[in-house]
């Protein structure tokens with residue numbers, strides 16, 4: 001692994017070539033605090049060079065037939081799958097998640113590329129009957145242009161392919177910036193993309209100073225689109241910067257997902273699904289459950305089931321076999337989780353499981369279950385992004401819908417019930433972009449993943465994800 005890891009050090013990808021940079025910055029393994037690699041600490045100049053290359057490549061790439069663009073994507077997916085064992089080790093090492101989860105993420109990453117390789121062939125226009133017989137209305141779907149793609153550290157492989165694949169399928173060229181915490185997996189994915197023979201400049205990747213790179217791209221009129229996944233605070237700032245040139249925007253931001261368990265639910269299945277979701281990636285998931293609302297009649301029974309399952313979770317470095325929960329991404333993230341738990345304790349929450357920092361090295365925190373949680377506690381309003389399952393009690397449907405909708409976020413919500421009418425009624429009343437019913441899996445290449453309110457705008461996945469990289473052009477033709 002060491003020589004494999006070193007093969008990703010100190011370069012990014014511009015115009016089809018490895019671009020080395022004198023100033024570098026280190027990448028840290030969150031399970032040990034040790035340096036595992038170095039990447040270029042680029043800024044404005046590197047960012048501009050990436051746009052130069054993407055802009056030069058756009059005209060030829062956008063004119064290629066869809067089936068032609070599709071072939072590069074299929075080959076990329078094949079290569080990701082072939083190397084998934086090595087890539088999963090790398091992802092786990094720099095991000096912290098268990099290797100089994102990293103393998104799952106790489107499977108999802110490849111699935112998105114395969115899906116968009118097919119969608120590239122089906123970018124249809126329209127001919128619309130006009131109200132005037134002397135006019136024909138034609139609508140074309142054209143690629144937006146150079147797209148800037150900025151990705152987060154929590155799903156550092158899937159978030160790259162979920163943006164790059166639809167953009168390339170649509171005929172856009174791209175400039176990509178991964179986060180400083182997990183750049184190596186993005187560089188590795190790019191190596192596989194370049195090995196497909198993709199024409200130079202179609203896809204470019206830079207690493208370094210986030211605000212400098214972001215500003216360079218948002219003030220460059222050749223960049224026509226920004227697709228960003230990350231925190232709501234940074235998303236809002238980028239939205240303001242993008243306003244000056246009215247750039248197209250997709251924003252996949254934070255969440256504060258409720259899981260509502262009604263008294264008629266299958267409690268064992270609900271507890272399994274809640275624990276799987278809540279502790280995936282050490283709770284660092286945008287659509288991760290933030291609050292568990294249990295009906296008063298089943299609060300105790302559900303709490304026992306959740307607590308029993310959480311006690312079984314093994315915590316350790318993701319690269320160690322058999323671990324379920326890895327470290328948080330860094331010390332700042334651990335401090336935030338600890339302070340939210342302290343606040344909840346001070347306001348009367350009971351720690352049923354966990355509630356402690358772990359180990360001398362690395363940024364571990366025990367999987368935690370909190371009961372007697374009430375709405376005065378900070379963790380009910382903030383995105384916790386950690387291994388904490390807070391359980392609250394509710395009495396009736398209307399009340400729990402109102403409490404769930406009170407958040408400014410609107411990404412995902414979950415409900416557990418066997419009552420068919422309630423499923424429809426509650427799903428439709430919840431103000432969230434996605435609702436999971438009797439389960440918590442939401443990320444499918446065919447489905448429109450995304451949020452409303454302060455969780456963002458636009459969708460990733462499905463044909464909806466392709467539309468984000470396409471402009472409509474309407475042509476009115478006078479018929480002789």
Ligand SMILES: NC(=O)c1ccc[n+]([C@@H]2O[C@H](COP(=O)([O-])OP(=O)(O)OC[C@H]3O[C@@H](n4cnc5c(N)ncnc54)[C@H](O)[C@@H]3O)[C@@H](O)[C@H]2O)c1
Pocket residue numbers: 150151152153154155159177178179180210211212213214215229230231232234235237238251252253254255285286287383411450451455456
């Ligand atoms: N809605 C979704 O689909 C989705 C998916 C994954 C993660 N997320 C959210 O992402 C957040 C966690 O990710 P994070 O901590 O990496 O978020 P973050 O906002 O700190 O960083 C995201 C990306 O933005 C970059 N960035 C930071 N400041 C910037 C600036 N001034 N200009 C340009 N780029 C800048 C970072 O370097 C990184 O690449 C959580 O809030 C999570 O909910 C949302």
Ligand SMILES: N[C@@H](CC=O)C(=O)O
Pocket residue numbers: 154155158284285286287443449
């Ligand atoms: N779980 C989501 C990512 C959010 O953090 C996904 O897989 O799309």
